[in-house]
Amino acid sequence: MSEAQEQRTIRCLVGKVGLDGHDRGAHVIARAFRDAGFEVIYSGLHKAPDEIVQATVQEDVDVLGLSILSGAHSTLIPKIMDGLEEYGAKEDTLILVGGIIPEEDRDELLDLGVAHIFGPGASMDEIVEFVQENVPERR
Amino acid sequence: MTSLVDNLLDGDHRALARTITKIEDRAPGYRDLVSQLHEHTGHADVIGITGSPGAGKSTLVDKMAEEYRNRGLTVGVIAIDPSSPFTGGAVLGDRIRMASNTGDMDVFFRSMSARGTLGGLSTATTDAVKALDAFGKDKIIIETVGAGQNEIDIVRTADTVAVLVPPASGDDVQMLKAGILEIADLFVVNKADLDGANRTVQELREMIEMRRDELAVATGHHGTVEKTRDEDATGDATDEDGPSWSPSIVETVAKRGDGLDELLSVLDDHREYLVESGQLEVKARNRYAAEIRRLLREDTADLLAEEIEERGGLDQFVDRVLDRETDPYAVADELLEPIEECVEEKRE
Numbered sequence: 001m002s003e004a005q006e007q008r009t010i011r012c013l014v015g016k017v018g019l020d021g022h023d024r025g026a027h028v029i030a031r032a033f034r035d036a037g038f039e040v041i042y043s044g045l046h047k048a049p050d051e052i053v054q055a056t057v058q059e060d061v062d063v064l065g066l067s068i069l070s071g072a073h074s075t076l077i078p079k080i081m082d083g084l085e086e087y088g089a090k091e092d093t094l095i096l097v098g099g100i101i102p103e104e105d106r107d108e109l110l111d112l113g114v115a116h117i118f119g120p121g122a123s124m125d126e127i128v129e130f131v132q133e134n135v136p137e138r139r
Numbered sequence: 140m141t142s143l144v145d146n147l148l149d150g151d152h153r154a155l156a157r158t159i160t161k162i163e164d165r166a167p168g169y170r171d172l173v174s175q176l177h178e179h180t181g182h183a184d185v186i187g188i189t190g191s192p193g194a195g196k197s198t199l200v201d202k203m204a205e206e207y208r209n210r211g212l213t214v215g216v217i218a219i220d221p222s223s224p225f226t227g228g229a230v231l232g233d234r235i236r237m238a239s240n241t242g243d244m245d246v247f248f249r250s251m252s253a254r255g256t257l258g259g260l261s262t263a264t265t266d267a268v269k270a271l272d273a274f275g276k277d278k279i280i281i282e283t284v285g286a287g288q289n290e291i292d293i294v295r296t297a298d299t300v301a302v303l304v305p306p307a308s309g310d311d312v313q314m315l316k317a318g319i320l321e322i323a324d325l326f327v328v329n330k331a332d333l334d335g336a337n338r339t340v341q342e343l344r345e346m347i348e349m350r351r352d353e354l355a356v357a358t359g360h361h362g363t364v365e366k367t368r369d370e371d372a373t374g375d376a377t378d379e380d381g382p383s384w385s386p387s388i389v390e391t392v393a394k395r396g397d398g399l400d401e402l403l404s405v406l407d408d409h410r411e412y413l414v415e416s417g418q419l420e421v422k423a424r425n426r427y428a429a430e431i432r433r434l435l436r437e438d439t440a441d442l443l444a445e446e447i448e449e450r451g452g453l454d455q456f457v458d459r460v461l462d463r464e465t466d467p468y469a470v471a472d473e474l475l476e477p478i479e480e481c482v483e484e485k486r487e
């Protein structure tokens with residue numbers, strides 16, 4: 001195959017950070033992304049921010065989707081953002097958060113660099129479409 | 140582009156990751172990138188791990204990486220999972236098993252999807268191995284798609300191939316079959332604490348002995364037909380023709396780390412054998428020859444695709460074949476003719 005036939009595939013990391021053990025939502029998202037033709041890496045449960053950073057950098061994903069249902073988002077997400085910054089991976093990764101995020105915490109996360117927050121009731125089509133439209137251009 | 144290579148050679152993880160992405164995507168300029176990497180490669184041991192789905196490949200790779208790190212070596216892992224033939228999408232799940240090495244950046248773990256290729260390896264894998272090699276990884280472990288019986292591409296990329304065989308994975312007829320069992324430099328009977336492990340080891344041993352006997356007969360060494368009765372058949376016997384290798388069998392329980400030391404020492408033995416026997420160079424030669432051929436095939440296919448496009452697309456030729464005005468062979472000749480003429484002219 002020549003250089004003309006670039007096969008750009010969107011790569012996503014679906015990450016579960018912190019202590020909540022509910023990953024049904026993460027599984028459903030992983031499947032939806034797969035069916036949309038994305039390559040999905042699932043982190044598994046109970047990951048530390050470090051592990052999410054390591055995976056995001058090494059896998060060079062276009063999209064990092066974090067599922068947090070525990071309420072610890074204000075502690076965990078800043079740590080992840082700092083880690084990504086350290087490895088120069090924050091700029092061109094689309095960072096999404098899904099789960100239970102109270103209204104008053106949203107602005108703080110968006111300020112940190114989260115591109116969008118999907119709460120309960122967000123449809124798969126909506127999320128997939130958002131990714132397709134906002135996936136960062138790569139050098 | 141050049142700076143990406145420089146950053147990679149400087150040990151920048153992000154640059155390594157991005158290089159592999161470009162290789163996978165066949166992004167503009169990826170060929171130059173791989174060209175520039177080549178001179179920095181040739182230092183890593185490349186180990187291939189294959190076997191049926193659920194044999195415990197990911198767990199074993201995790202433990203191997205951990206042990207290599209304990210010994211002060213750096214490790215790169217490429218784990219390949221299948222992609223959907225319909226959407227091209229994939230869920231790459233091998234990373235979940237890499238629990239022992241999280242947070243350790245010196246284990247560079249990369250998930251890849253097979254992106255539609257058969258044979259258990261992604262087309263980009265060979266090039267991704269070059270990136271890890273140039274980065275300076277001591278050991279590179281490739282974990283293939285959970286393979287069935289004939290996914291044997293791994294031999295073309297790895298120096299040493301370990302085939303995982305779960306206990307009770309079939310009767311002795313399975314062992315007679317050609318394919319994956321022929322490519323093993325060593326067999327790992329993983330989950331050796333389960334019922335049926337002894338029997339599987341026994342069956343593998345018989346298979347290896349039969350093959351050794353056949354080889355002995357074929358090369359006229361009737362004297363060596365005497366069977367090895369020792370308990371562990373680590374058969375790196377040396378005869379007058381220089382070092383030879385017959386596949387070893389190692390029993391492991393990956394999740395507990397049992398048998399890991401023995402596995403790593405057999406891997407080292409095999410590496411030593413490759414170097415001493417000159418097989419390492421033979422393998423490298425074959426690999427590069429195959430790579431050049433593959434690139435030529437792809438490039439000429441592109442050239443032909445362009446030519447077909449210039450002449451108004453393939454459809455009109457197909458129409459004529461359907462109408463019985465011409466036939467596929469004649470069309471191929473017709474399309475190839477100007478290229479053949481061109482080549483002949485240039486050669487003179």
